[in-house]
Amino acid sequence: xTATQTVQTDVYPTRTGGVERVIDREDPTLYGTAxxxxxxxxxxxxxxxxxxxxxxxxxxxxxxxxxxxxxxxLSEDETVRRDERTIVEASSDEVRSIFEIHKVSDVFAKIxxxxxxxxxxxxxxxxxxxxxxxxxxxxxxxxGKEFMWHSDFETWHAEDGLPNMRTxxxxxxxxxxxxxxxxxxxxxxxxxxFVSCAQETPEDNYRKSLIMQGAGTPEKATLSEFGDTYGIxxxxxxxxxxxxxxxxxxxxxxxxxxxxxxxxxxxVFNSVENTPVEPFAAPSPRPEFAGAxxxxxxx
Numbered sequence: 001x002t003a004t005q006t007v008q009t010d011v012y013p014t015r016t017g018g019v020e021r022v023i024d025r026e027d028p029t030l031y032g033t034a035x036x037x038x039x040x041x042x043x044x045x046x047x048x049x050x051x052x053x054x055x056x057x058x059x060x061x062x063x064x065x066x067x068x069x070x071x072x073x074l075s076e077d078e079t080v081r082r083d084e085r086t087i088v089e090a091s092s093d094e095v096r097s098i099f100e101i102h103k104v105s106d107v108f109a110k111i112x113x114x115x116x117x118x119x120x121x122x123x124x125x126x127x128x129x130x131x132x133x134x135x136x137x138x139x140x141x142x143x144g145k146e147f148m149w150h151s152d153f154e155t156w157h158a159e160d161g162l163p164n165m166r167t168x169x170x171x172x173x174x175x176x177x178x179x180x181x182x183x184x185x186x187x188x189x190x191x192x193x194f195v196s197c198a199q200e201t202p203e204d205n206y207r208k209s210l211i212m213q214g215a216g217t218p219e220k221a222t223l224s225e226f227g228d229t230y231g232i233x234x235x236x237x238x239x240x241x242x243x244x245x246x247x248x249x250x251x252x253x254x255x256x257x258x259x260x261x262x263x264x265x266x267x268v269f270n271s272v273e274n275t276p277v278e279p280f281a282a283p284s285p286r287p288e289f290a291g292a293x294x295x296x297x298x299x
Contacts, residue, residue, distance in 0.1 A: 008163050008277050014196045015158050015281035020219050021196040027165040029191060029246055030124060031271075037123025038116075047124065051191030052245035054235065058116055058172060064239045068174050070107040071136060071263060074098060085289045094143045099135045100289035101265070108136065112267050117170060118299035120244060121269035124168050128297040129269040132156070132167060133290060136174075137264050139182050144256030146182070149223050151195060152268070153247040154216045158201060158281035160291030165191075166274040167247035172265040177236045182256035184243055187230040190250035195222055201282040218250075226250055272297060 011026055030048040034041040039053070047053040059067075074080050075095050081088075085099040098104060102112035111117065112134055121129045138144070152169065156162040177183040195218045202215060218226075230250075235243050245251065247268075256262055275295050279285055285293070 010280050011164075012153075012157055012194050012196070013280070014154055014194075015200050015215060016196070016198065017200045018198055020198045020222060022222065023194045023196055025165060025192050025194055025248065029165075031126025031166065032123040036126065037119050039120060039123055044124075047244070047246075050186075050188040050233075051249040052186050052188070052233075052235075052243055054237065055120075055242045055244070056237065057240050058242040059111065059114075059240050061240060063111070064174055066107060067111065067265065068263070070105055071138075071174060074105060074136070075138065080104065084287070089143065089145055094140055095138050096145070097135045097137050099133070101136050102131055102134045102267075108134070108265065111172070111265060113299050115299065117172075117267065118269070121168055121170065121298070124244065125166055125269065125271045127166075127271045127273050130272055130292065130295045131267060131298050132160070132162070132270040132292050133266075133268040135266050137266055139253070139256045139262040141181075141259040141261045142257060144182055144262065146255040147251075147253045148217050149250055149252040150217050151190075151248050151250055154195065154197060156247065156291065158216060159279050159286050161276035161279045161285060162247075162270065162274060163277060164274050165194075165246070165248050166271040167268060168244055169247065169266065169268045170242055170244045172242045172267070173237060173239050174263045174265065175261055176238050177241075177262055178258070178260060179234050179236050181258045181260045181262045182254045183237075183262065184235045184245075185252050185254070186233050186235065186243075186245060187226050187250040188233050189230045190226055191246040191248040193226075194248060195250075203283065223250075269298060
């Protein structure tokens with residue numbers, strides 16, 4: 001299944017060149033029920049309230065070993081390093097991310113289509129899902145750089161054309177996440193508000209934003225207000241665990257100055273009922289590896 005272009009009303013205007021605004025969310029957070037998948041009503045209620053949920057052990061130790069071995073192979077493969085889908089740190093030669101990992105690697109394709117993963121995404125979104133984006137993130141010891149506070153939906157809406165908030169990300173840990181080696185941080189409840197950013201989208205913004213977030217990053221005053229309102233949860237946990245979070249959660253991660261690396265598989269599932277149209281605040285869509293236009297259901 002491939003993209004068809006339609007005109008749609010923009011209910012989340014952003015990057016207008018005006019003043020930054022905070023807008024109420026109009027879309028539901030949760031579309032499914034406890035009868036639709038493996039997660040119980042209490043877990044789903046927490047996701048609806050906080051915008052995220054934690055899974056202590058999603059994949060086995062053997063799965064983690066296999067994925068880490070593949071991660072090492074990919075990071076040492078010069079063909080992979082030269083690929084446009086591979087992003088290196090701005091200040092070093094360290095690999096930061098490899099995008100479209102479910103197409104780069106059969107090993108990662110298997111986990112991206114695993115029922116343990118896809119079934120939970122379908123339950124939260126209440127429909128079949130496709131992979132809007134996939135990547136592995138490297139945050140090596142001493143070298144791993146930060147990801148600034150942002151909402152993924154703001155970028156996916158502005159630059160990829162996702163119309164509504166019916167998208168969920170899952171971050172599967174391949175290394176232990178400690179509070180001090182740059183784990184994911186989320187402002188719980190922040191998914192209920194959308195930050196309409198002021199800065200317009202530069203041409204080919206993805207070339208810079210995949211290395212360091214720029215356009216689409218809220219102003220410090222807004223982030224301070226969000227921090228005071230929602231607080232910050234630091235999401236540590238062991239390898240094999242996972243975090244699923246709503247596309248509009250305000251989230252970030254610190255740099256890693258410790259000796260302990262942090263790596264994860266990051267999979268974005270979008271509802272097949274929420275496929276992209278033309279970008280809402282960019283002259284053209286990002287490349288396929290950053291925002292898919294193939295809507296074949298996962299799994």
